[in-house]
Amino acid sequence: MNLSLYITLLLLTAVTTKLITLKRVKSFHEFSKQELITELRLEAARISVKYGNSGNEVPETDSHNLMYYGPIQVGTPAQTFQVIYDTGSSDLWVSGVECRQASCGPNKYEPKKSSTSENMSQPFQITYGKGGVNGYVVRDSVIMSEVIVSNQEVGVGIEVYENPPQASGIQGLAFTALSSYGKPTFINAVDQGLLNPVFGIWTGSIEGSDGAEVSFGELDSSRYTGDLSCSPIVEASYYKIEIIGSGVTKCHKDRCYAIIDSGTSLVYGPKQNIEAINELIGAVQTEDGYLIPNCDPNNLPDVPFKFAGTKELIIPPSIYIISKEGEYCTTGFIGQEGAGFDWLIGDLIHRAYYIGYFVGEKKVCFADSVLEKNSFYLSKILF
Numbered sequence: 001m002n003l004s005l006y007i008t009l010l011l012l013t014a015v016t017t018k019l020i021t022l023k024r025v026k027s028f029h030e031f032s033k034q035e036l037i038t039e040l041r042l043e044a045a046r047i048s049v050k051y052g053n054s055g056n057e058v059p060e061t062d063s064h065n066l067m068y069y070g071p072i073q074v075g076t077p078a079q080t081f082q083v084i085y086d087t088g089s090s091d092l093w094v095s096g097v098e099c100r101q102a103s104c105g106p107n108k109y110e111p112k113k114s115s116t117s118e119n120m121s122q123p124f125q126i127t128y129g130k131g132g133v134n135g136y137v138v139r140d141s142v143i144m145s146e147v148i149v150s151n152q153e154v155g156v157g158i159e160v161y162e163n164p165p166q167a168s169g170i171q172g173l174a175f176t177a178l179s180s181y182g183k184p185t186f187i188n189a190v191d192q193g194l195l196n197p198v199f200g201i202w203t204g205s206i207e208g209s210d211g212a213e214v215s216f217g218e219l220d221s222s223r224y225t226g227d228l229s230c231s232p233i234v235e236a237s238y239y240k241i242e243i244i245g246s247g248v249t250k251c252h253k254d255r256c257y258a259i260i261d262s263g264t265s266l267v268y269g270p271k272q273n274i275e276a277i278n279e280l281i282g283a284v285q286t287e288d289g290y291l292i293p294n295c296d297p298n299n300l301p302d303v304p305f306k307f308a309g310t311k312e313l314i315i316p317p318s319i320y321i322i323s324k325e326g327e328y329c330t331t332g333f334i335g336q337e338g339a340g341f342d343w344l345i346g347d348l349i350h351r352a353y354y355i356g357y358f359v360g361e362k363k364v365c366f367a368d369s370v371l372e373k374n375s376f377y378l379s380k381i382l383f
């Protein structure tokens with residue numbers, strides 16, 4: 001084989017795309033109105049802890065019911081785990097065989113059964129809400145789809161509190177600066193030459209509204225149409241970008257910042273802006289959160305967003321109305337700021353747009369998502 005052909009083949013094998021199908025722990029439509037309200041309160045409280053805003057009350061129980069999970073493998077031979085895919089954190093941990101709580105999830109890691117496992121004898125602890133996980137760190141091979149990342153730091157959870165029962169851990173997809181131990185798996189995969197430094201998240205499934213996908217190494221062009229609209233990452237820890245805003249979301253100070261987080265469901269923003277949004281869409285604050293009385297989702301306005309460098313992006317009512325009961329709709333816009341951000345933008349924006357996370361070029365890009373079946377993801381349930 002001549003050298004250039006050999007190099008081409010090498011590059012072809014190096015530049016691969018790996019798809020992982022994700023599922024939502026629980027869909028919005030599986031909740032009763034009261035359960036949904038409880039979930040949203042828990043999420044708001046968890047966020048204030050995750051983002052270091054300790055002014056808020058921490059709930060007795062924590063919840064990840066609104067997150068997405070998918071498979072990952074650890075060890076040789078591979079042991080399979082379902083983990084939450086979270087762009088708002090940077091550590092990988094899985095429950096260990098010593099874990100006894102119900103929230104350890106269905107799969108437990110057995111280091112003794114992995115020939116590549118190395119005990120780092122280093123304790124770790126991650127806290128979120130009143131919950132969290134503690135245990136020790138190992139190095140082992142981690143397989144994301146078919147990509148084998150060697151010498152990956154993995155937290156082995158001995159005590160796990162308040163993890164959803166479907167998942168046995170979390171895969172953090174943010175930058176190294178945020179991690180508690182070692183490099184995040186995706187960054188390691190890039191450094192080991194296994195993947196290009198980009199991944200894309202699609203959550204445009206409508207039927208059952210559970211389906212989602214993360215594509216590592218390349219965006220999945222079958223899941224979006226048109227051009228990418230991009231905003232530079234201002235600080236490579238979270239996926240933090242500048243938000244210029246538009247109309248009701250306009251920034252009211254020198255600079256406003258937004259964090260894009262797949263591990264969060266809704267959109268949290270400055271009180272002033274959330275009030276303007278509520279006025280626009282006719283929502284009123286009640287004991288049960290923000291509700292729209294006499295709600296007809298087909299006649300509500302879109303809510304515009306604009307990040308530095310992007311076109312105007314919109315979240316339509318079919319996405320920001322997260323439940324409808326009787327005459328009332330519940331909206332997904334919550335007034336809450338945190339340490340280090342003005343807006344925390346979760347799945348609502350992922351629902352509306354395909355999002356490319358350009359880890360190498362340090363930018364977050366949005367493209368029109370190819371939605372399955374029709375554009376109203378809640379249509380089967382609500383309208």
Ligand SMILES: *[C@@H]1O[C@H](CO)[C@@H](O)[C@H](O)[C@H]1NC(C)=O
Nearest residue numbers: 111112119120121122123136
């Ligand atoms: C690894 O080290 C930790 C801390 O030293 C210890 O608690 C744990 O039992 C060890 N695990 C194994 C499988 O040897």
